[in-house]
Amino acid sequence: MLLWLLGCAHAPETPVPTEPARPTARYTVTIFDNFGGAKVRVCLEGATVRELVPIGDNAGRELRGAWIDGDMLDTSRGRIRLRQPSRVSCVDYETRFSSPMFRASDSDAVVVTQAQWLWRPDPFPPDLDASIRFVIPAGGHASLPWPRSDGVYFPEQSAFFTSAFGVFGEFDRQAFSVAGAHVDITRLGPKPPDDDVRRWIGRAMQATASVGDRFPRDQVHFLIVPVRSQGRQVFFGMVRRGGGSSVLLVPSPDASVEQLEADWIAVHELSHLWLPPLRSKDRWLSEGIATYLQEVLRARCGLQSSERAWTRLEEGFARGRRSGGGRSLASESRNMNRTRAYHRVYWAGTAFALEVDVRLRKDSNGEMTLLRAISDAQPAWETEVRPVPASVVLRALQDASGAKFIEDLGEKYAKRSDFPDVAYVDSPEYREVRAQITSRADRACGISDESSR
Ligand SMILES: [Zn+2]
Known part of the structure; x- marks a missing residue:
């Protein structure tokens, strides 16, 4: 007791300096109406906020209204306008999941993206300390790809700008x-x-x-x-x-x-996930590499035979040749969701990946491969969550591999309106390289004698 009193008596007169408080946004999200929508209360502190805005252009359609202390706010164009720029206030808003991605028929759950319920402060404070607590109907939970502690999610900045999948309900x-x-x-x-x-x-x-x-x-x-x-x-x-x-x-x-x-x-x-997201005109590159990897990796890891992998690549190239409307590959990529020329975009991109892999292996006697170049280049784009231009990926692959041809080849593919030559897939000249590409790599695939099926 005496020590405590002494300690108290000698306490400094000036307050201990504290860290400058970060701006905070505390969200409480109540899922209501049989998983049909969300009532959200967000309390903001420490930042000057003019509006709350949705992720993407279409999300605003889900907004049904917004209020401060029961007074209705202007929500035109899906944006919630605060009457005056405010540093401290709680805003209530309500959204409807008008187009859930999935609604399970035999379980009470709904799959939506956070774009359907998460409105962010604008201007967005870069050091925002955000937390989200969910209130779900009885027996239900939330599942989202964000850090979580004691039932509260702590999303980082990209969660406010790029969509992710979430589930509410029983699962x-x-x-x-x-x-x-x-x-x-x-x-x-x-x-x-x-x-x-x-x-x-x-x-x-x-x-x-x-x-x-x-x-x-x-x-x-x-x-x-x-x-x-x-x-x-x-x-x-x-x-x-x-x-x-x-x-x-x-x-x-x-x-x-x-x-x-x-x-x-x-x-x-x-x-x-080895690549960054790419802009719409460059999606031939990300879809092409992912399509190439889906065939090659499954063969390397024993999930399909090597013969089947090459047959699937040949069949894919044939489908790609039949698809598309005579536009450049960049233009086919940009318009793919409208024209549905998916085969053209995916398989012309796969032809690019195959050509790069074959040439890297040939030029280096098998020392350098597309896989290794991707793995070595990945730190260059690791943190990107918003779409980047193809040039970022092509340059990083070129730097990582030391090969001089990748950027030029990528530009050539993007411009051409006919389906690329795919001699690499069946010409006898490349037989040995093809065998290398799909040869079993059990150790790399995490398959040991004990763990194999
Ligand atoms: Zn894909």
């Missing part, structure tokens, strides 16, 4: 580490069972990591949404990067684990 969750990365899997519905999901995703992660000596991300969030579809084992996949890597996969609930493993979609989506 199963599993987590494990593979290829040096932490995997967090959310699955809607009971199938495929946990063990099958773990083996399917684990081997796809290891195959993808075999491009280098590591997986390109520390954490990956998976959303598995089983949907019955005719004849396809995995119906659909997509990757998003807002605030963390998130991969949506839509398998058939009836697929066996062998069928899931043999499918290309998981390896394709994960391969995208």
Whole structure:
């Protein structure tokens, strides 16, 4: 007691200097109306904010209204305008999930992107300390690719600018580490069972990591949404990067684990994580490399035979030749979602990846490969979550490989309106290089005697 009094008596008169407070945004998101929308309260402190704005141009359509203390705010064009620039206030707003990505019929859950409920302060304080707490109807939870502690999410800046997948409702969750990365899997519905999901995703992660000596991300969030579809084992996949890597996969609930493993979609989506997102006219490059890797990595890691990989590449090139409307590859890429010339864009890009890989291997007697160049170049774009130009990737690949031809070759591919020559896929001259490309690499794929199936 005496010591305490003495300590108190000798306390300095001036207050201890404290860190300057960071601006904060505390969100409370209540999912309501049978997972049909969100009521959001955001309390802002320490930054001057004029508006709250949505991610992307279309998201504003989901906004139903916004209020401060019950007084309605101007929400034209999907932006919430504060009456006067404010440093401290709580704003309420409400959104509807008018087009959820998925709504599970046999479980109470909805898959939406945060663009459908997260409005960010504008101007955006770069050092914003943001937290999000969810209130979900009874028995439900949230699953998002963001850091979380005690049920509160702490999204980093990119979560406010780039979309990611999230689930609200009832679902199963599993987590494990593979290829040096932490995997967090959310699955809607009971199938495929946990063990099958773990083996399917684990081997796809290891195959993808075999491009280098590591997986390109520390954490990956998976959303598995089983949907019955005719004849396809995995119906659909997509990757998003807002605030963390998130991969949506839509398998058939009836697929066996062998069928899931043999499918290309998981390896394709994960391969995208070696690259940055690219601008729409440059998507031939990211889709081409991911498509090339999906075939080559599965052969290297024993998920398909080498013969099947080369047959699939040949068939893909044939489909690519038949697709497209005589535009340059850059223009086909930009217009792909409208013209649906996907085969042209994906497979012309794959032809580029094959040509680069073959030439790198030939010129270096097998020392340099496209895989190694990607792995070595990846730190140059690792932190990019918003689309970059192809030149960033081409230059980094060129620098990493020491080859002089990659940038020029990329520009040539982007300009050409006919399908590229694909002699590399079947000419006898390249037989040996082809065998190298798809030769088994069990150790790189994390397959040892103990762990093999
Ligand atoms: Zn893709």
